Amino acid sequence: MPELSELPVTALSGVGPALAEKLERLSITTVQDLLFLLPLRYEDRTRVVPIGSVRPGQRCVVEGEIQLTEVVYRRRRMLASTLSDGTGWLTMRLFHFSRSQQAALARGTQLRCFGEVRGIPGKLEMIHPEYKRIGPAGGMPLEETLTPVYPGTEGIQQGRLRRLTDIALELLERNPLTDWLGPGMGTASMRLPSLDAAIRQLHRPPLDASLEQLGSGRHPAQRRLAFEELLAHQLSLRQLRARAQLDDAPALEVKGPLYTRFLKALPFTLTGAQQRVLREIGADIGKPVPMLRLLQGDVGSGKTVVAAAAALCAVDSGMQAALMAPTELLADQHLQTLTGWLEPLGVKLAWLSSSARASERKSVLAALASGEAQIAVGTHALFQEGVEFRDLALAIVDEQHRFGVHQRLRLREKGLASGTAPHQLIMSATPIPRTLAMTAYADLDVSVIDERPPGRKPVTTAVLPAARRPELIERVAAACSSGRQAYWVCPLIEESETLARQAAEDMAASLAEALPELSVGLVHGRMRGAQKERVMAAFKRGECDLLVATTVIEVGVDVANATLMVIENAETLGLAQLHQLRGRVGRGSGESSCILLYEPPLSATARRRLEVMRETDDGFEVARQDLELRGPGEVLGTRQTGLMQLRVADLLRDIDLLPEVQKRADAAMREQPDSVEPLIRRWIGAAERFGQV
Numbered sequence: 001m002p003e004l005s006e007l008p009v010t011a012l013s014g015v016g017p018a019l020a021e022k023l024e025r026l027s028i029t030t031v032q033d034l035l036f037l038l039p040l041r042y043e044d045r046t047r048v049v050p051i052g053s054v055r056p057g058q059r060c061v062v063e064g065e066i067q068l069t070e071v072v073y074r075r076r077r078m079l080a081s082t083l084s085d086g087t088g089w090l091t092m093r094l095f096h097f098s099r100s101q102q103a104a105l106a107r108g109t110q111l112r113c114f115g116e117v118r119g120i121p122g123k124l125e126m127i128h129p130e131y132k133r134i135g136p137a138g139g140m141p142l143e144e145t146l147t148p149v150y151p152g153t154e155g156i157q158q159g160r161l162r163r164l165t166d167i168a169l170e171l172l173e174r175n176p177l178t179d180w181l182g183p184g185m186g187t188a189s190m191r192l193p194s195l196d197a198a199i200r201q202l203h204r205p206p207l208d209a210s211l212e213q214l215g216s217g218r219h220p221a222q223r224r225l226a227f228e229e230l231l232a233h234q235l236s237l238r239q240l241r242a243r244a245q246l247d248d249a250p251a252l253e254v255k256g257p258l259y260t261r262f263l264k265a266l267p268f269t270l271t272g273a274q275q276r277v278l279r280e281i282g283a284d285i286g287k288p289v290p291m292l293r294l295l296q297g298d299v300g301s302g303k304t305v306v307a308a309a310a311a312l313c314a315v316d317s318g319m320q321a322a323l324m325a326p327t328e329l330l331a332d333q334h335l336q337t338l339t340g341w342l343e344p345l346g347v348k349l350a351w352l353s354s355s356a357r358a359s360e361r362k363s364v365l366a367a368l369a370s371g372e373a374q375i376a377v378g379t380h381a382l383f384q385e386g387v388e389f390r391d392l393a394l395a396i397v398d399e400q401h402r403f404g405v406h407q408r409l410r411l412r413e414k415g416l417a418s419g420t421a422p423h424q425l426i427m428s429a430t431p432i433p434r435t436l437a438m439t440a441y442a443d444l445d446v447s448v449i450d451e452r453p454p455g456r457k458p459v460t461t462a463v464l465p466a467a468r469r470p471e472l473i474e475r476v477a478a479a480c481s482s483g484r485q486a487y488w489v490c491p492l493i494e495e496s497e498t499l500a501r502q503a504a505e506d507m508a509a510s511l512a513e514a515l516p517e518l519s520v521g522l523v524h525g526r527m528r529g530a531q532k533e534r535v536m537a538a539f540k541r542g543e544c545d546l547l548v549a550t551t552v553i554e555v556g557v558d559v560a561n562a563t564l565m566v567i568e569n570a571e572t573l574g575l576a577q578l579h580q581l582r583g584r585v586g587r588g589s590g591e592s593s594c595i596l597l598y599e600p601p602l603s604a605t606a607r608r609r610l611e612v613m614r615e616t617d618d619g620f621e622v623a624r625q626d627l628e629l630r631g632p633g634e635v636l637g638t639r640q641t642g643l644m645q646l647r648v649a650d651l652l653r654d655i656d657l658l659p660e661v662q663k664r665a666d667a668a669m670r671e672q673p674d675s676v677e678p679l680i681r682r683w684i685g686a687a688e689r690f691g692q693v
Contacts, residue, residue: 001175004168005032005682012167019160025153032177032682034168035199037161038225038648039148042214045114046143046207052087054117054124061142062090062126063112063134069105081105083113090117091125110134130159145204146211165203172196180675180682181228181664190227190660191220198224217653226649227657230439232683233646234665235676237442241292244443247421249290250393254282256316258345259309265344266305273451274302280447281310281425285394291423294441296431297449298619299583300456303427304334306449307396308341310425315347315374319393322376322414324383326399328353328529329536329552334398335377337558342375352378352387355529383414391418396425429583430576431620432627435658436651442665450620458617459586463570463596463610472566472595473514479564480518480545484590486564488548489581491572507568508548518545525552551577553584560588570596570613571606575626578613586617605629627652647683 001007009028010020020029028034049060064083072080079094079102092113094101105111115129134140150161179195193201198221205214213219217226263270270278277295284291297303311321323338325331335351342349350364350373367373371390376382392415415422426444437446464472476486488511490504508522521535521544532552538544540559547553547562551573565585570578578596586592596610612625649657668675 001171003032004035004171004175004177005030007031007171009034009164012164015164019156022153022155026151026156031168031171034164035172035177035203036225036647036682037150037165038202038222039150041149042146042205042209042211043114043149044211045147046145048112048142050087051083051085051090051124054088054090056117056119056121056124059114059116061112061114063110064090066105066107066109066111068107069102071102079105081111083111089122089124091123092129092131093125093127095128104133110136112140145206146209146214148203148205169200169203172199178678180672180679181231190223192224192227193221195224195228197221217650222648223654223657226654227661228679229646229649229683230651230654230657230661231664231668232679234439234442234661235668236680236684238665238669239676239680241443244292244421245289247290248419249288249421249423250317250319250391251288252285252313252317252319252393252423254286254313256313258316258347259312261345262309262312262341266341268453270305271302271449271451271453273297273449274306277306277447277449278309280445281306282313284445285310285313285423290421291425292444293425294437294444294446295425295427295449296437296446297427297429298431298452299429299580300453300587301429301449301451301619302453303398303429303449304337305341307398307425307427308338311338311375311394311396312342312345312347314393317393319391320368320371320374320376320389321394321396322378322382322389322392323396323398325377325379327552328355328379329532330398331377331379332529332533332536333558338375338377348372348374350376350378352376352381353529354379354381354384356381387414388417389414391420392422393420394425395422396427398427399429429580429619431623433620433624435655436627438662439651439658442662455589456586457589457591459582459592459594461582461594461596461614461617463598463614466568466597466599469597472597473511475595476511476546476564476566477515477518480515483561484564485539485542485544485559485562486546487553487562487566487584488546489553489565489567490548490550491569504548504550511546511548515546519543520545521547522549523547523552524550551581553581558587559584561590563588563590563592565592565594566597567594568597569599570610571598571602573609575609575612575622575629578609579617579619579622582613582617 007030009015009023009031012031015023023029023034026037028037043059045061047061048063051062051064054060054062062083062085064085067082067084069079069081072078076095079097081092083090083092092111110133111131112134113126113129113131115126117124117126119125132140148162149158152158176196177199181195192198201209201221202225210219214222281291281293284293295303295306307323311323314321323334325334331353335349339349348367350367352361352364356364364373365387368376369388369390376389381387395412395415412422412424431448432440476488479486488507490507504522504524508520512520521539523532523535535544535547539547542561562585565582567573567578567581582594585594596613598606598610602610608629612622616622
């Protein structure tokens with residue numbers, strides 16, 4: 001018999017083309033795939049509960065004799081069968097039924113039902129339970145294991161999935177899966193079961209299995225599979241890193257004339273952390289192998305100046321660099337910052353966005369292709385068809401989690417046109433804990449700017465109900481009259497009938513009316529680029545006192561004189577977004593404040609988010625709390641990218657496994673290289689190629 005990883009699911013009895021097509025929607029094409037379709041939860045059908053003792057909300061097995069079956073016409077037609085077991089009464093209701101079903105549920109029939117009990121004591125019911133006819137004396141054996149409930153798809157009922165997994169488990173007895181965690185990577189020291197034993201336990205848990213452990217994902221069998229899955233991802237990323245090292249990359253000049261002049265001309269001294277990170281980047285880009293480095297730093301920690309210095313190493317070497325940002329506003333902010341720093345040095349910059357006019361786009365494309373433009377700044381337009389670089393040596397991606405993996409891959413490919421792979425610097429202002437970074441970004445070296453620029457003070461954060469908005473308007477007036485500036489952030493652009501959020505346009509109008517002595521500006525995502533630029537430029541020059549904005553200012557806006565921010569409906573925003581917005585103030589030496597306005601009542605999650613914001617302005621601590629609230633998929637951006645799409649493991653729940661995973665990955669690549677590819681294929685398949693970005 002072929003390996004179960006090669007045996008098509010159509011080899012199972014009862015699986016024809018139609019069912020195979022439905023199973024493929026669940027990513028099941030082989031028997032191994034079916035074995036790795038693990039239950040979402042479990043039900044205890046191993047004992048019969050007397051009807052007299054069941055409670056509403058309970059899912060259980062009951063048995064009884066039908067006393068009456070009738071078709072009832074209420075708001076909709078239904079079949080109602082009343083069961084009694086001598087301890088109580090229960091009504092089974094079917095909204096979809098046939099004549100044969102009605103005939104089979106005659107008075108005197110003995111039934112066993114499983115489902116959720118609804119109603120109130122004395123009027124209990126089950127809606128469409130699973131049921132079977134049993135003999136007059138009962139006697140039908142009960143389930144001997146906990147009953148699995150699988151992820152479903154239209155057209156495949158739970159009963160059929162259970163029957164198919166029964167057949168697959170029989171095949172597993174005769175043809176075990178290869179356990180790639182051999183002696184060198186064995187899990188015996190961790191007290192975890194073998195692969196086959198873990199699969200059998202998870203599909204058919206014994207009666208003594210802990211439902212609590214299974215429900216929380218902490219059962220040893222789940223931990224065994226989670227460990228193997230995390231190991232497969234770790235190996236995949238390391239393998240991709242090793243492959244990337246085989247590419248040729250340009251060895252760039254480090255500390256060349258432009259780089260040196262740039263750092264000397266800066267009106268501030270780099271922090272120790274920035275200098276350390278530049279040394280790490282310099283060591284990478286000076287080699288003829290591609291740099292793959294993640295630069296993490298809190299909001300306002302000074303990542304842009306590091307990126308600019310790195311880009312100048314490419315220019316000093318006679319080559320090009322590109323900086324890609326997720327929004328036009330952020331890309332424009334980068335352009336203005338880099339222009340102010342680099343144009344005096346004679347560096348030619350190019351700007352490319354999807355809103356550029358055809359004539360502008362044509363001249364920019366020509367400048368990039370000829371090499372006249374030394375540094376390109378833009379949005380996703382940088383990797384679109386028709387954009388060619390003469391020799392792209394460094395690709396910088398800001399706010400990397402906001403891009404899909406395909407987009408980053410295509411920017412890398414722009415550099416390959418000249419015959420070498422570009423160095424990649426990936427920046428993120430959403431820092432994540434070190435252990436998690438080493439796992440999720442195992443193909444990248446990680447640099448961290450963990451130091452505030454000198455003179456920066458923590459931002460004081462307060463949480464207030466929206467009813468206190470009038471007090472805040474007075475506070476804004478006082479701040480602006482003293483020469484400072486303020487932001488007022490609203491999540492929506494226009495009034496919504498379904499969401500009680502304050503619209504930016506209405507707020508701008510009401511604030512202008514309430515504060516006639518102030519100049520009030522408005523910025524939102526639907527404005528034309530030139531219009532947005534005019535308002536932002538006026539705010540930066542100090543001609544606008546109060547800027548009302550949507551969350552388009554979340555990243556990239558840098559106005560040192562702005563010391564007060566008010567965020568409307570803060571309860572509707574996530575922690576990372578709130579922290580990014582707060583990062584727009586506190587960028588100068590003055591005392592700064594952020595006021596979070598909320599509409600009561602607050603959900604428990606929203607309350608916790610606002611508490612975290614009030615308690616700390618440390619980005620790493622905010623990220624840790626965000627991780628607990630939202631989970632790694634959201635925080636890392638992997639929901640959108642296709643990387644680290646975990647089936648069994650949970651990076652947060654299983655974080656204690658990660659050090660051992662990293663240790664075993666070292667051992668596997670060194671001592672058992674033949675096990676690496678099969679493990680990756682089992683858990684990841686073709687998705688691993690995306691790690692090249």
